[in-house]
Amino acid sequence: MNPQRGVHNFGTALNGAASGRDQSEALPSELRDVAAMLDTLGAADRSLPAAGFEDRIESATGHLLSGAAVLDRRGGVLARIGSSGALRIAAAVALVATVSAAWLAAHRGQSPTAPDAAGVDRGAALAANLVQDLEGAGTIPSAFDLSDTAEFDIVAFESAKLSKQISGEPSIDLSSEGSAM
Amino acid sequence: MGEQDPEQKQPVVSGGDPDPSRVAALLELAAGGEADAWRELLGWYARRVFALAHSRLRNKDLAEEVAQSVFATVAIKLGRGEYTEQGRFEAWLMRVAMNRVRDEMRRLKRQAPTSDPASLAESARAAEDEHSRDEERLRLRNLRTALDELTESDREIIELRHHGGMSFKQMADLLNEPLGTLLARHHRALRKLKERMEEFQAAQAKAGTPREGAA
Numbered sequence: 001m002n003p004q005r006g007v008h009n010f011g012t013a014l015n016g017a018a019s020g021r022d023q024s025e026a027l028p029s030e031l032r033d034v035a036a037m038l039d040t041l042g043a044a045d046r047s048l049p050a051a052g053f054e055d056r057i058e059s060a061t062g063h064l065l066s067g068a069a070v071l072d073r074r075g076g077v078l079a080r081i082g083s084s085g086a087l088r089i090a091a092a093v094a095l096v097a098t099v100s101a102a103w104l105a106a107h108r109g110q111s112p113t114a115p116d117a118a119g120v121d122r123g124a125a126l127a128a129n130l131v132q133d134l135e136g137a138g139t140i141p142s143a144f145d146l147s148d149t150a151e152f153d154i155v156a157f158e159s160a161k162l163s164k165q166i167s168g169e170p171s172i173d174l175s176s177e178g179s180a181m
Numbered sequence: 182m183g184e185q186d187p188e189q190k191q192p193v194v195s196g197g198d199p200d201p202s203r204v205a206a207l208l209e210l211a212a213g214g215e216a217d218a219w220r221e222l223l224g225w226y227a228r229r230v231f232a233l234a235h236s237r238l239r240n241k242d243l244a245e246e247v248a249q250s251v252f253a254t255v256a257i258k259l260g261r262g263e264y265t266e267q268g269r270f271e272a273w274l275m276r277v278a279m280n281r282v283r284d285e286m287r288r289l290k291r292q293a294p295t296s297d298p299a300s301l302a303e304s305a306r307a308a309e310d311e312h313s314r315d316e317e318r319l320r321l322r323n324l325r326t327a328l329d330e331l332t333e334s335d336r337e338i339i340e341l342r343h344h345g346g347m348s349f350k351q352m353a354d355l356l357n358e359p360l361g362t363l364l365a366r367h368h369r370a371l372r373k374l375k376e377r378m379e380e381f382q383a384a385q386a387k388a389g390t391p392r393e394g395a396a
Contacts, residue, residue, distance in 0.1 A: 031371040037324050038343035045232035045344055054223045060249050064256035066214040
C-alpha cells in the first residue's frame with residue numbers, strides 16, 4: 001500500500017488533534033507546567049505507532065465500509081459455521097440460548113410444556129444476532145485474529161450479554177455504542 | 182506497505198481539528214465506500230484513539246489492536262448506515278474507544294495479570310526515550326505514575342483532553358456534563374498530579390537517586 005496516496009497527510013491531521021482544541025480553559029499559572037507535560041506525554045503516545053499505522057488500520061477496516069462486505073458476511077454464515085471453531089461454539093451457544101429463552105418463558109408463569117412463543121422467538125432472534133456478530137468478528141482481520149482462548153472469551157462475553165438480554169437486565173455498556181449521537 | 186515519509190511521523194504544530202462540515206462530508210463519503218475519505222478520517226483520529234488506549238494499557242501492540250477494533254466498529258456502523266452524523270462524531274468515537282479500553286482492561290484482569298512493571302512500562306519508555314532528555318524522561322515517568330493514582334473519572338478527563346486531543350465542548354458532549362464542571366474537574370485533576378509530582382521529586386531528591394514514581 002502506498003502511504004502517499006490519498007488526499008490526506010497523516011502528520012498534519014495528527015497534530016491538528018493536539019493543537020486544535022478549544023481555548024476555553026484559562027489555566028492558573030501554577031498548573032500550566034503540568035498541563036504542558038501532559039500535552040508532551042499525549043504527543044509522545046500519538047507519535048508512538050510505527051510507520052504504516054494508519055495503513056494497517058485502513059487495510060483491516062476499509063473493506064467493512066462497503067455494502068458488499070456486509071452482504072457477503074450475511075450470506076456466508078452457514079459456510080463459516082462449518083469451517084470455524086468459534087462459530088461452531090457460537091451455534092451451540094445459540095441453541096442453548098433458544099432453549100433457555102423457552103425455559104425462562106415457562107418460568108414466568110406459563111406452562112412448562114407450552115412456552116411462550118414470543119419468548120422463544122426472542123431467544124431465537126438473539127441467538128441469530130449472536131451468530132451474526134461472531135461471524136462478523138470473524139471477517140475482521142488482525143484485530144480479531146484471535147487465539148482459541150480469546151474465542152472462548154468472546155463466546156463467554158456474548159453469552160453473558162445474551163443471558164442478561166433474555167432475563168431483561170440492562171445490557172452491558174457497549175450497547176451505547178450503537179446509538180447515533 | 183511502503184515506508185512512511187519521515188515528515189508524516191513528526192508532529193506539526195498547526196492544523197486544528199477538521200471542520201465539522203468536513204467531518205460530515207468525509208463520513209458520508211466513507212459510508213459509501215470511498216477509500217480516500219476513510220483514510221482521511223483515520224488520519225485525523227487513529228492516533229488519538231491509539232494514544233488514549235496506550236495511556237491506559239501501556240502496551241503498543243494492545244493499543245493498536247484496540248484502535249483497530251474501534252475503527253472496525255466505526256466502519257461497520259458507517260457501512261450499514263447505522264450512524265447519523267449530528268456533529269458529535271468525535272464524542273461517539275471516543276466513547277467507543279473508552280468502552281473498548283475498559284473491556285481490554287477487564288480482559289487483562291481476568292487473565293494472568295502482567296504484574297511485571299518492566300513489561301508494562303516498556304512501550305511507554307520507548308516513546309519517552311525518543312522524545313525526551315533524561316531529566317524530562319524521568320518527569321514523564323513520574324507523571325505516568327501519578328496518572329495511575331488518579332481516580333477513574335479524573336484520569337478519564339485528563340486522557341480525553343491530553344491524549345485524545347478533545348475540546349472541552351466535545352468532552353462535555355461525551356460525558357454529558359456541563360462545561361464548567363468539566364473545567365473544574367480538569368483543574369482539580371491537574372492539581373492532584375502536580376502535588377504528586379512534587380512529592381516524587383522531593384523523595385527522589387532525598388534519596389539522591391532518581392527512582393520512578395518514588396513517594
